[in-house]
Amino acid sequence: MKVMCFHLMPYADLDLSVRDKYRSVWLVLPNSHFDPEKGATLYNRYLDELELCAELGFDGICVNEHHQNAYGLMPSPVVMASALARRTKDCRIAILGNAFCLREHPLTLAEEHAMIDVMTRGRLISGFVRGVGSEYFSLGANPVFSLERHQEACELVVRAWSEPGPFAFEGKHYHFEYVNLWPRPYQKPHPPIWCPSMGSLETIEWAAHPDRKYVYLQNFSPTESVARYLNLYREVAERRYGYRAASDRIGWCAPIYVADSDEQAVREARPHIEALFNVFLPKLSELMFFPPGYMSAASLKQVLIHKRGHRGGARIEDLIARGIFICGSPDTVRRRIAEAHNLMGFQEFIAMLQFGTLPGDLTERNIRRFAAEVIPAIRPLTDRDYRGFELARAGA
Amino acid sequence: MALGVDFIEVRGTRLAYRRGGAGPALLYLHGTDGLAEWPEMLDELALGCDVVAPDHPGFGATPIPSTIDDISDMAYFYLDAIAALGLDRIHVVGHSLGGWIALEMAVRSTARFASLTLIASAGIHVKGVAKTDIFLIDPEEQAVLSYADPRRGEAAAQRASAEKYQETAIANRIASARLGWQPRFFNPRLERWLHRVDRPTLVLWGEEDRIIPPAYGAAFARLIPGARLTMVPRAGHLPHVERPDLVIPSIQRFIADAAP
Numbered sequence: 086m087k088v089m090c091f092h093l094m095p096y097a098d099l100d101l102s103v104r105d106k107y108r109s110v111w112l113v114l115p116n117s118h119f120d121p122e123k124g125a126t127l128y129n130r131y132l133d134e135l136e137l138c139a140e141l142g143f144d145g146i147c148v149n150e151h152h153q154n155a156y157g158l159m160p161s162p163v164v165m166a167s168a169l170a171r172r173t174k175d176c177r178i179a180i181l182g183n184a185f186c187l188r189e190h191p192l193t194l195a196e197e198h199a200m201i202d203v204m205t206r207g208r209l210i211s212g213f214v215r216g217v218g219s220e221y222f223s224l225g226a227n228p229v230f231s232l233e234r235h236q237e238a239c240e241l242v243v244r245a246w247s248e249p250g251p252f253a254f255e256g257k258h259y260h261f262e263y264v265n266l267w268p269r270p271y272q273k274p275h276p277p278i279w280c281p282s283m284g285s286l287e288t289i290e291w292a293a294h295p296d297r298k299y300v301y302l303q304n305f306s307p308t309e310s311v312a313r314y315l316n317l318y319r320e321v322a323e324r325r326y327g328y329r330a331a332s333d334r335i336g337w338c339a340p341i342y343v344a345d346s347d348e349q350a351v352r353e354a355r356p357h358i359e360a361l362f363n364v365f366l367p368k369l370s371e372l373m374f375f376p377p378g379y380m381s382a383a384s385l386k387q388v389l390i391h392k393r394g395h396r397g398g399a400r401i402e403d404l405i406a407r408g409i410f411i412c413g414s415p416d417t418v419r420r421r422i423a424e425a426h427n428l429m430g431f432q433e434f435i436a437m438l439q440f441g442t443l444p445g446d447l448t449e450r451n452i453r454r455f456a457a458e459v460i461p462a463i464r465p466l467t468d469r470d471y472r473g474f475e476l477a478r479a480g481a
Numbered sequence: 482m483a484l485g486v487d488f489i490e491v492r493g494t495r496l497a498y499r500r501g502g503a504g505p506a507l508l509y510l511h512g513t514d515g516l517a518e519w520p521e522m523l524d525e526l527a528l529g530c531d532v533v534a535p536d537h538p539g540f541g542a543t544p545i546p547s548t549i550d551d552i553s554d555m556a557y558f559y560l561d562a563i564a565a566l567g568l569d570r571i572h573v574v575g576h577s578l579g580g581w582i583a584l585e586m587a588v589r590s591t592a593r594f595a596s597l598t599l600i601a602s603a604g605i606h607v608k609g610v611a612k613t614d615i616f617l618i619d620p621e622e623q624a625v626l627s628y629a630d631p632r633r634g635e636a637a638a639q640r641a642s643a644e645k646y647q648e649t650a651i652a653n654r655i656a657s658a659r660l661g662w663q664p665r666f667f668n669p670r671l672e673r674w675l676h677r678v679d680r681p682t683l684v685l686w687g688e689e690d691r692i693i694p695p696a697y698g699a700a701f702a703r704l705i706p707g708a709r710l711t712m713v714p715r716a717g718h719l720p721h722v723e724r725p726d727l728v729i730p731s732i733q734r735f736i737a738d739a740a741p
Contacts, residue, residue, distance in 0.1 A: 112617075222617065227662040229655060230550075370619050377616065377658040382651045 086432045086466050089145035089179060090138040090452065091338055094131045094165070096155040097442045098123040101364050103155075109369035110155040111219045124158070130445050132165065134438075134452060136172050141456035145177030145210065147435060149281070150184055152216075152223040156365040163197045170205045178205060181281045181302065181338075181435075182212020185242055186234035187226045191259065192266070195242040199270040207271040212279045213239050213299070215288075218374040229378030232287055234258045239278075246275035281338070284314040285380060293321045295328060300433060302336040308408030308425065311337055315429045319474045332468050336433030337425065340410050340440040343454040347413040353447055354412050355401045361441030362399035415458035422463050423470070430471030434463065484527060484534065486542075491562045497542035498535035498566075502527025505595065505740060506571040508563065509534040510579030512601075513615065513657040515541045517649055518640070520576075522721045525729050530736070533566065537582070539656025541649060552660050552668055556585035563593050572736050574598040576721065577693070578657060581666065588674040596681045596739035598732055599701060601693050601718050603666035605675075610696045614665060616658060620645040629689035629717040666693075675704040681739040682708040685728060687716030709735075 096119060099110065107114045135146040148165040151157035159165055162180045169178055178201065185191035202209040215235045221228040237256045241264070244254065250265030270276055279300040280292040292299040301318045303311045315335045322330035340358060344350035368374050375385055404410040411421045422434065438455060439448040484501035499516070507530035509523055516536060523532050538558060539545035549555055559582060563571060572595050575583035580602025587597055603612075615623050620641040628634035644650045660666075682705045686698030695712065702710035713720035713727055721728045 221662075222614075225663045227658065229659040229662065370617060372619065372654075373617060376662075377651070377654040382648055382655060385651055385655075386646055386648065 086426065086434050086464060087144040087333075088460050088464055089147050089177065089433070089435045090135065090143050091147040091149070091179075091181065091435045091437045092131055092135055092439060093149065093151075093157040093437065094128070094159050095361070095365055095439075095441060096124070096158055097127060097439075097444070099155045099364070099442075101360060101442070104364045104367075109367060109373070110365055111368060111373065112153050112222055113369060114155060118155070128158070131439070132168055132172075134445075134448055135169055137449065137452055138438075138456070139169075139173040139176045141452065142460070143176055143456065145179050146173070147179040147181045147210075149181050149212070150214070150216065152220050154219070163194065163201070166201050166209070167197075167204075170201055170208075173208075175208075177208050177210055179210035179279065180212050181210070181279060182214035184214050184216035184220060184235075185238040186231060187216050187220060187224045188238075190261075191238040191242055192245055192261070192264065195245050196266055196268075198276065199246065199266055199268050202270040202272055202276050203268045205271070207276075209270070209272070209276040210279055211276040212281050212302075213242075214281055215379075217283075218372075218376045218379050219368070221376050221379065222373065227378070228376040230258060231379050236291060243275060243278070246270050247273075279336070282314070284310055286317070286384065287380065289314065289318050290321055290325070293318050293326060293330065293334075295326050298330075298334055300334050300336055302338055302433065302435065304338050305340055305409055305437070308428075311408070311425070312429050315431060316474065320476065323474075323476050330474075331432075332430045332471065333432040335429070335431045336435060337429065337431045338435035338437060339408075340437040341418060341455060341459075342410070342412045342438075342440075342443075342451055343415055343418050343459060344450075345414060347417055350413045350417075351401055351405075354410075354443070357441040357443040357447075358401055358404060358410055358412070359399060359441070362404065365441060415454060418455070418459050419462040422459070423466060426463070426466050427470060427472050430468060430474065432467075484523065484532060489562070489565055491558065491565045492546075492548075494538055494544065494546045494548075494558070496535055496538070496562055498533055500531070500533045502530050502532045504530040505736065506530070506568045507532045507736070508568065508571050508573045510559075510573065510575040510582050511537065511540070512577030512579050513653065513661070515649065515653045517541070517644070517653075518722075520721055522725050522729055522732075525725065526574075526732065529733065530572065533568065535562065537579075537656065539659060540653050545656060545659070550659070552581060552585050555582055555660060556589055559586050560590060560593075569593050570595040572596045572598065572739070574600065574732065575602060576600040577603050577718065578661060578666065580604060581661075581668075581671075584671060584675070584678065585668065587680070588671065588677045591678065591680050594680045596683070596736060597678060598683045598685065598735065600685045600721055600728075601687060601690055602684070602697070602701060603661065603693060604668060605672050605697065605700060605704070606664065606667045606669070607696050607700045610694055612665065612694070612697075613692045615692065616654075616662070616665075620650065623692075626691045627718040628723055629687060629715050630723060633723060634717075672704060675701075676706060678705045678708075681735070683732070683735045684708050684710045685720055685731065686710070686712055687718060687720040687723065688712050688714050689716060690718045690720075692718035
């Protein structure tokens, strides 16, 4: 399998007591709590961490997009991917992802992705996302048209990357008389497209379509959810579209912490992973992350019921037990990933090696340990180590 | 007075509505919460009017057609709907989102309007005066903020809590977002056409409206030619629910005076 490192670039210097003063670190936390001096140090540290991953032989380094929050400081992942482009040589640079549909003109992002792809001689992976619900508040896009706009924007971007221009694009939400990208991307027909998701049937059905076969990436979730959604991709491919999905079409992203022993790992990671789940993630209202129309009424009803009560109070023991967080000695971490691979068969694994408030020294140690003691053991895992997908065993 | 449920096909959409009473036509256009909580005011008004209260497309029992993407589509839909229903010389009463729909209809054509009553209406923006973002708060909190009387607010919050995962409540929120997400519940170009509202207009507003502040009532009264503003004491965003003792006679008198 391929192993990459993902960075969320949180505002790790956040005064955690804001949790008691504000209802969320998303959208409503005043940006007076952002200190540009500290921000400068963090940005440069985080870029160093990703560059270190590239030096240590990771298959790729990954960034993403979030707006108006302390959880992830990359409103433009393109800026970070550009900074990394000239400082790395061989590894893939993955933008996981960019929300093209939040833009009034998605081609501005398509142009930027094409520039990075050309600059790096084809090392870009392009992630297509809709953005989390809170982004629809931040940027004013109507969540009711999110799915329509997402699918239309993606069609526009793929055509712009792969078809000779100029041509006119005639959509419902986007209509442009002139589509003619200079530069075209380096890779043919276009950079690989990934769909990072928290698990939406609409996304899976769309990504698995035989015309697309985009990589589906499940972001940190309990093992049972990861297994359900990754299997759903295979199931949709087989049952609906009549083909067998390759294992390199599915990926899993999880936070990881490696130390000498399980005890040491838990002790060192505890405040930082708990900060991620109890301070950086909790939302002002459940509706803030699932605004009306962001998903179908039926899906929304399910999500609202399942997410009830998830407003902090997470403990590391529980996060580990549910498989949301992989934490322990190198042996434990290797075993956990191999077990998960046996169960789900993903050929793309993305490790988030900095999380919450995890400081630079622990992050660097985590990266080095993971590279030296975990990657060599998991990289050789192939479909031969996967128990295989049985349609009969999948849900109805 | 019980209003019966009926349906009418309007250009391919099966519009659900309740209708009852006799007298001049009165079209009631509901707000973002739909008609799940029936405004008893309508039973009273049906004693002297032919009251028609539809579920807007996307709300309650009316599906959303692919032809309605925004408030402009909704206005044209309702102009078709009142023609299909054969209503004329209508006293249109709109609450909140429903007031906005009524205004968008009126600036396009008042041909079938006799009068217009706006209750805590959306539709315009008053610079510097923030409305409550109902999409950022839970339905319980919205319920509390909708009443001036805290006990009524609390009772409404309990009902909202029980109902918020029900399909109708979710569908109503989605339909509200479709029309009013961006910009929030107003059309920047509506204000410049309000001079076209050439029918008697009554603007009713709760003095303690925390969803759309009373400054909006004053603005409508200023922008619509000849409009009369009546402030309702000890009432929030639902003055017709909270103070029917004041609102019903006010509407009845206005309709009697405005009768063509």
